[in-house]
Amino acid sequence: MVMTHTLGYPRIGARRELKFAQESYWKGQSSREDLVRAGAELRQRHWRDQAALDLVPVGDFSFYDQVLDMSFTLGNLPERVRGFHGDPLDNYFRVARGRSAQSADAGGCDGVAAGEMTKWFDTNYHYIVPEFDAATQFKLDASRLLGQLAEARAQGVKAKPVIIGPLTYLASGKAKDGSDRLALLPRLLPVYVELLAVLAGQGTEWVQIDEPILVTELEPEWQDAFSVAYRALDSGAVKLLLTTYFGPLQENLSLACALPVQGIHLDAINARNEVDQLISILPPDRVVSLGVVNGRNIWKTDLGAVLDWLEPVGKVLGERLWVAPSCSLLHVPVDLANERKLDGEILSWLAFAVQKLEEVRVLATALAQGRGAVEAELAANRAAIASRRTSQRVNNPAVKAAVAAIVPELGCRQSPFAQRAVKQAALLNLPRFPTTTIGSFPQTSEIRQVRSQFKAGTIDAAAYTEAMRREIARSVVEQEGLGLDVLVHGEAERNDMVEYFGEQLDGYAFSQSGWVQSYGSRCVKPPILFGDISRPKAMTVDWITYAATLTAKPMKGMLTGPVTILNWSFVRDDQPRAVSCRQLALAIRDEVLDLERAGVQVIQIDEAALREGLPLRKSQWQEYLDWAVESFRITANGVKDETQIHTHMCYSEFNDIIASIADMDADVITIETSRSDMELLDAFDDFKYPNQIGPGVYDIHSPNIPTEAQIVALMQKAAERIPADRLWVNPDCGLKTRQWSEVIPALTNMVRAAQSLRATV
Numbered sequence: 001m002v003m004t005h006t007l008g009y010p011r012i013g014a015r016r017e018l019k020f021a022q023e024s025y026w027k028g029q030s031s032r033e034d035l036v037r038a039g040a041e042l043r044q045r046h047w048r049d050q051a052a053l054d055l056v057p058v059g060d061f062s063f064y065d066q067v068l069d070m071s072f073t074l075g076n077l078p079e080r081v082r083g084f085h086g087d088p089l090d091n092y093f094r095v096a097r098g099r100s101a102q103s104a105d106a107g108g109c110d111g112v113a114a115g116e117m118t119k120w121f122d123t124n125y126h127y128i129v130p131e132f133d134a135a136t137q138f139k140l141d142a143s144r145l146l147g148q149l150a151e152a153r154a155q156g157v158k159a160k161p162v163i164i165g166p167l168t169y170l171a172s173g174k175a176k177d178g179s180d181r182l183a184l185l186p187r188l189l190p191v192y193v194e195l196l197a198v199l200a201g202q203g204t205e206w207v208q209i210d211e212p213i214l215v216t217e218l219e220p221e222w223q224d225a226f227s228v229a230y231r232a233l234d235s236g237a238v239k240l241l242l243t244t245y246f247g248p249l250q251e252n253l254s255l256a257c258a259l260p261v262q263g264i265h266l267d268a269i270n271a272r273n274e275v276d277q278l279i280s281i282l283p284p285d286r287v288v289s290l291g292v293v294n295g296r297n298i299w300k301t302d303l304g305a306v307l308d309w310l311e312p313v314g315k316v317l318g319e320r321l322w323v324a325p326s327c328s329l330l331h332v333p334v335d336l337a338n339e340r341k342l343d344g345e346i347l348s349w350l351a352f353a354v355q356k357l358e359e360v361r362v363l364a365t366a367l368a369q370g371r372g373a374v375e376a377e378l379a380a381n382r383a384a385i386a387s388r389r390t391s392q393r394v395n396n397p398a399v400k401a402a403v404a405a406i407v408p409e410l411g412c413r414q415s416p417f418a419q420r421a422v423k424q425a426a427l428l429n430l431p432r433f434p435t436t437t438i439g440s441f442p443q444t445s446e447i448r449q450v451r452s453q454f455k456a457g458t459i460d461a462a463a464y465t466e467a468m469r470r471e472i473a474r475s476v477v478e479q480e481g482l483g484l485d486v487l488v489h490g491e492a493e494r495n496d497m498v499e500y501f502g503e504q505l506d507g508y509a510f511s512q513s514g515w516v517q518s519y520g521s522r523c524v525k526p527p528i529l530f531g532d533i534s535r536p537k538a539m540t541v542d543w544i545t546y547a548a549t550l551t552a553k554p555m556k557g558m559l560t561g562p563v564t565i566l567n568w569s570f571v572r573d574d575q576p577r578a579v580s581c582r583q584l585a586l587a588i589r590d591e592v593l594d595l596e597r598a599g600v601q602v603i604q605i606d607e608a609a610l611r612e613g614l615p616l617r618k619s620q621w622q623e624y625l626d627w628a629v630e631s632f633r634i635t636a637n638g639v640k641d642e643t644q645i646h647t648h649m650c651y652s653e654f655n656d657i658i659a660s661i662a663d664m665d666a667d668v669i670t671i672e673t674s675r676s677d678m679e680l681l682d683a684f685d686d687f688k689y690p691n692q693i694g695p696g697v698y699d700i701h702s703p704n705i706p707t708e709a710q711i712v713a714l715m716q717k718a719a720e721r722i723p724a725d726r727l728w729v730n731p732d733c734g735l736k737t738r739q740w741s742e743v744i745p746a747l748t749n750m751v752r753a754a755q756s757l758r759a760t761v
């Protein structure tokens with residue numbers, strides 16, 4: 001027998017039922033009971049999906065976020081929401097989403113700030129950051145877990161409660177007073193001990209305890225804390241399966257193996273080469289759970305290849321071997337069966353959560369009973385794998401040849417920045433403190449309506465183009481009225497900055513319901529990069545050149561960069577990310593050159609997601625940055641000196657990567673700084689960053705309208721750090737989520753601020 005299990009399952013539902021239930025509750029359109037019922041139905045359905053497994057996760061479901069759930073289980077609520085008299089579920093949502101004092105659902109209370117959100121390791125899932133200070137106390141509230149366990153038991157589910165381990169929990173949080181989070185461990189551990197005892201009291205045999213920080217570089221005191229913590233948790237009441245995922249354990253491998261737990265889960269997708277070592281040093285009574293099906297991508301597993309290496313492992317381990325996906329399936333869509341439009345050939349290469357569980361079952365059956373017991377499944381899998389490997393839609397020899405022919409000169413501008421800047425200034429003739437925006441203007445409901453009519457076929461392409469041109473014209477008129485210096489077309493025709501390009505590139509496919517939770521009720525549907533990437537024809541030139549005819553001012557061309565397209569897609573597992581990125585770079589480079597040929601003098605290439613692609617281990621950052629920057633340079637730097645390249649990034653922490661950012665050699669970089677009071681600009685001192693910078697002065701995430709005085713003050717701070725002749729004035733990011741009624745006054749103040757700066761600084 002080989003045990004099968006999963007670390008977690010997507011909770012949103014195949015049709016995003018959870019999203020709709022949450023949002024309707026938040027809007028007051030449905031009751032608490034409706035929401036609770038929707039949650040119970042989803043859990044029931046998802047447990048049914050997992051029924052073939054030997055152990056099924058319980059407690060991985062969440063009404064918002066599993067880290068926030070853990071904070072509530074541990075009684076670690078931020079001070080500002082303690083003493084709330086209403087429903088605990090509402091209090092939970094107050095931490096998750098915040099409440100403004102005016103809002104109807106504030107429940108008579110003052111407003112509260114939402115908890116900070118950040119990315120869960122290197123995934124695109126955002127969790128609510130636990131808040132600590134030196135006085136933080138913990139107190140068990142096991143009600144959520146006990147409720148779900150009771151439900152599971154009633155449904156005959158072979159339950160394995162899932163919790164976040166104490167060290168990953170502490171490491172994921174922030175000490176608001178700068179105190180040492182680790183100092184809280186002695187207070188935290190008794191609550192975990194109590195929780196495990198409570199779970200044992202419910203007849204639980206195994207508890208899954210997630211410690212993914214074991215795949216990151218740990219300070220010695222954090223390593224030591226692991227031994228302390230797990231000795232404290234080793235009561236014999238329940239068996240602990242310590243799960244690690246998203247990477248190899250490396251220097252933490254022996255530490256993990258020495259912990260007094262009854263089993264360890266290793267991500268055998270990313271750490272296959274550690275399996276032998278793990279087995280050789282782990283005490284012989286421990287369970288080895290191997291994550292052999294990728295929980296982060298949407299490709300079918302090559303089951304034959306996995307069995308080739310797993311069968312000998314199975315012989316050694318016998319009943320000690322468990323088989324699972326590499327990590328929680330939270331990061332993949334639910335079920336391929338709902339895809340009606342995907343091309344049949346591509347469909348045959350894919351596996352979503354339901355299909356991945358079936359792969360786990362097939363592998364375990366083959367291990368236990370021999371491959372003959374699942375002959376048909378293995379044959380079908382073999383055929384799919386072979387079809388993908390040899391498909392002409394995946395392999396485009398011309399693209400492979402173009403990537404092989406890349407030479408460093410491709411990424412080099414003709415002259416250094418100082419010389420280009422002179423030529424560009426002569427040509428563009430901009431004032432000091434030039435003003436611009438980041439690209440998008442409000443995506444109004446009319447725009448979205450026209451787009452859905454076009455997609456549904458109720459209006460034709462000509463009518464769609466006409467409607468979008470009207471929107472572009474509107475944004476140009478508004479920008480002229482505002483007196484901005486470098487205009488944009490407004491991106492009305494773009495549903496999404498990655499999908500828009502993916503749809504026009506060969507080598508991309510789109511699912512209908514391949515949704516993945518990003519945070520709370522927000523889901524994303526990453527495009528699927530399946531083949532060698534090429535650009536059949538120009539993608540943006542018609543829109544930009546049309547917009548340019550409407551004004552005498554420079555019209556900025558607007559593109560998404562290769563690294564961002566890559567990082568926000570499901571990507572190939574049959575070639576390195578760097579190779580896919582270079583293919584994207586060549587395709588977008590052609591677009592840049594087409595725009596230049598069409599007379600566009602300023603071209604912005606957004607790299608919003610460059611930073612989030614950084615690997616979990618710092619020791620691997622440079623390798624990533626090298627190919628990411630190279631890809632950007634290939635994309636951007638084929639232009640003439642006179643063409644001004646802008647890039648945009650949605651953050652401002654550049655301290656640790658400033659050399660690479662400078663190496664991209666964009667003429668202008670616009671970044672998000674309005675909330676950080678320009679202090680983060682310190683990273684950009686002259687030596688480290690010689691080119692031009694537009695530090696954001698308008699927080700586009702907020703409905704607040706910045707005043708002229710606030711903007712002037714921010715820019716003065718910026719001018720203390722960066723010479724004024726290298727500064728631009730612009731918002732933090734695109735304006736697509738705002739209303740025109742907010743954008744107009746905000747940009748009016750921004751332009752006035754620039755005028756006053758020209759007169760005074």
Ligand code: GLN
Pocket residue numbers: 438439440491497558606608648649650733734735736
């Ligand atoms: N050009 C894009 C926009 O304005 C940039 C968005 C982003 O960086 N996330 O919408």
Ligand code: ZN
Pocket residue numbers: 438608648649650651732733734
């Ligand atoms: Zn941005």
